[in-house]
Structures are given as C-alpha cells and as structure tokens.
Amino acid sequence: MEREKENKEYCKRVVDEMVELYEQGILTVYFDDVLDLEYIVNRQKEFVSVKVFVTLGGPTCWIDTHEKKVKLTWGNEKASWCIPSDVCDYIDEIFQEIYEC
Numbered sequence: 078m079e080r081e082k083e084n085k086e087y088c089k090r091v092v093d094e095m096v097e098l099y100e101q102g103i104l105t106v107y108f109d110d111v112l113d114l115e116y117i118v119n120r121q122k123e124f125v126s127v128k129v130f131v132t133l134g135g136p137t138c139w140i141d142t143h144e145k146k147v148k149l150t151w152g153n154e155k156a157s158w159c160i161p162s163d164v165c166d167y168i169d170e171i172f173q174e175i176y177e178c
Contacts (some may be wrong), residue, residue, distance in 0.1 A: 084156035
C-alpha cells in the first residue's frame with residue numbers, strides 16, 4: 078500500500094513539474110534528456126500523439142499524451158496522474174514538430 082502511494086505521488090510530481098515549466102514558458106527544457114519516445118501515428122503516417130519515457134526500469138515512467146496522463150509501472154504495480162489538456166496539447170505540438178522534420 079505504501080509503494081502504491083509513492084508511485085502515485087511520483088506521477089503527480091512529474092505533472093506538477095511540467096505544469097510549472099509550462100506556466101514559465103520553458104516546458105521544452107523538460108524534454109532535453111528523455112530516455113525514449115514512441116510516436117503514435119495514423120495510417121497516413123500523420124502524428125497523433127506521443128509517449129515520452131522519463132525513467133526506465135524501476136520504475137518505468139512515461140508521459141502519454143493520447144491518454145493525457147503520466148503513467149508508471151514498477152513490477153506488477155501501476156499508477157497514473159492526469160495531465161491538464163493545455164499542457165498535453167503543447168507537448169504534442171513540440172513532438173509533432175520534431176516528428177515532421
């Protein structure tokens with residue numbers, strides 16, 4: 078039960094940090110050291126959304142703009158925290174631009 082609370086709190090911290098950087102107009106710096114990306118594209122290979130992995134292993138944590146959540150897994154345990162829509166939309170804009178380059 079304690080780990081479940083810690084995992085949820087971890088997700089919340091990631092969201093809080095992104096929101097703070099977004100409000101300061103410098104959210105892009107958060108993505109300077111991402112560990113991995115998964116682009117979700119449609120049949121026409123057009124950008125739909127992105128998963129941005131911020132930690133791998135124990136725990137694995139990623140930003141999922143399709144589900145508008147920060148998600149975390151650690152073994153069999155899972156946690157998530159919702160990302161505000163405006164922040165998610167901005168993250169999509171950042172990675173859509175990169176994808177289309």
